[in-house]
Amino acid sequence: MINTTSKRKLEHLKLCAESSVEARNVTSGFEDVILVHRALPELDMDELDLSVDFLGKKLQAPFLVASITGGHPDTFPVNAALAEAVEELGLGIGVGSQRAAIDDPAQEASFRIVREKAPNAFVYGNVGAAQIKEYGLEGMEKLVAMIEADALAIHLNFLQEAIQPEGDRNARGCLAMISEISSSLDVPVIVKETGAGISREDALKFLDAGVAAIDVGGVGGTSWAGVEVYRTREKGDGLSSQLGDLFWDFGIPTAASIIESKVSLPIIATGGVRTGVDIAKSIALGASVASAALPFVGPALEGKAAVVRVLSQLLAELRTAMFLCGCGNISELGQASTVITGWTLQYLTQRGFNVKDYSSRDFL
Numbered sequence: 001m002i003n004t005t006s007k008r009k010l011e012h013l014k015l016c017a018e019s020s021v022e023a024r025n026v027t028s029g030f031e032d033v034i035l036v037h038r039a040l041p042e043l044d045m046d047e048l049d050l051s052v053d054f055l056g057k058k059l060q061a062p063f064l065v066a067s068i069t070g071g072h073p074d075t076f077p078v079n080a081a082l083a084e085a086v087e088e089l090g091l092g093i094g095v096g097s098q099r100a101a102i103d104d105p106a107q108e109a110s111f112r113i114v115r116e117k118a119p120n121a122f123v124y125g126n127v128g129a130a131q132i133k134e135y136g137l138e139g140m141e142k143l144v145a146m147i148e149a150d151a152l153a154i155h156l157n158f159l160q161e162a163i164q165p166e167g168d169r170n171a172r173g174c175l176a177m178i179s180e181i182s183s184s185l186d187v188p189v190i191v192k193e194t195g196a197g198i199s200r201e202d203a204l205k206f207l208d209a210g211v212a213a214i215d216v217g218g219v220g221g222t223s224w225a226g227v228e229v230y231r232t233r234e235k236g237d238g239l240s241s242q243l244g245d246l247f248w249d250f251g252i253p254t255a256a257s258i259i260e261s262k263v264s265l266p267i268i269a270t271g272g273v274r275t276g277v278d279i280a281k282s283i284a285l286g287a288s289v290a291s292a293a294l295p296f297v298g299p300a301l302e303g304k305a306a307v308v309r310v311l312s313q314l315l316a317e318l319r320t321a322m323f324l325c326g327c328g329n330i331s332e333l334g335q336a337s338t339v340i341t342g343w344t345l346q347y348l349t350q351r352g353f354n355v356k357d358y359s360s361r362d363f364l
C-alpha cells in the first residue's frame with residue numbers, strides 16, 4: 001500500500017517532467033551578471049583545475065545534482081541513473097525528501113540506491129523543516145544512516161506548504177530545532193530553500209544556529225508553487241490553485257540571493273542554473289558550488305548516459321568560461337571581476353549591498 005506522501009512524490013516528478021514549472025515572469029538574475037572577459041588568459045584550457053573541496057569531500061567540479069526524488073518504487077531507476085552519472089564524473093548529489101521513507105520504511109530502497117550506485121560521491125540527505133520537530137534528532141540520524149549521507153539538508157519549502165492543500169504551515173520552533181540538529185548530528189547540516197531564495201536576515205539566523213552551509217534555492221528555476229497549481233487544478237481545488245498562481249514567482253532571484261547569503265558560510269547556488277556560465281557566475285558572486293535539478297529529470301528517465309551527457313556539457317561550458325576569465329582554478333574564479341547590472345543591481349543597491357567591489361577586484 002503506497003502512502004499519501006509517496007503518491008505525492010510521484011505526482012511531483014511527473015509534473016516536473018511533463019509540465020512547464022519554471023518561474024514565469026522573474027528570472028534567476030544571471031543575465032544581469034557579466035563576467036569580465038580576459039582577452040589573453042595566459043592559461044592552457046586543458047589544464048584548468050575544476051576540483052573543489054566542499055564540506056570535507058573533494059569534488060571534481062563545483063556542481064551537485066540537487067534533490068529530485070525518491071519515496072516511490074517508480075523513482076528507483078531515476079535515482080539510480082542520477083547516482084551512476086555523478087559517481088562517474090566525481091560530482092555530488094542530493095536525494096529527494098526522505099519523509100516518505102520515514103512514513104513507510106518500504107520506500108527506503110528508492111533512497112539507498114543513490115549510495116549504492118555512488119559509493120564515493122558526496123551525497124546529502126534531505127528532510128523538510130516542517131517535519132524536523134516531529135522526527136527529532138533520532139529521526140535525523142536515521143535519515144543520515146539510511147544513505148550513509150555526507151551531509152543532511154533541511155529544506156525550507158514553506159511557500160509550497162502554504163499552497164499545498166495538505167501542507168504543514170506551522171513554522172514555529174524550526175530554527176531552534178535546526179540549531180539543535182546542527183550541534184548534535186555527526187554530519188554537516190545544510191539549510192536549503194526550494195525556490196524562493198534566502199535573505200541576509202535569515203542567513204544570519206542560520207549562521208547563529210550553527211549550520212554548515214546555505215543552499216539559496218532562489219527564484220528562477222522550478223516554482224513549487226507552480227507545481228502545486230497543476231496538482232490542485234487536477235483535484236478541483238480552486239483556492240489553492242489561485243494561491244499558487246499568485247505566488248508562482250514569489251521570492252528572491254538566485255543571483256541576488258547568493259550575495260544576500262554571504263555570511264561566512266559555504267553557499268550552494270540553486271535556482272535557474274542552466275549552463276556552465278551560470279555556474280561560473282554563481283562562484284564569482286560568492287557560491288562554493290552550484291546545483292540544479294530540473295534539467296536532469298528528463299535525462300534521468302532515459303538513463304545514466306543521458307545524464308552524463310548533460311552534465312558533461314555543463315562542465316565543458318564551465319571550463320570555457322573559466323578560461324575566458326583567466327581563471328586557472330575555482331579559487332581564482334571566486335575572485336573573478338564581475339559587473340552586476342539591471343534589476344539585480346537595483347535590488348542589491350536598495351538592499352544596501354556594495355556591488356562595486358565585484359567589478360574592480362584586480363585593482364584592489
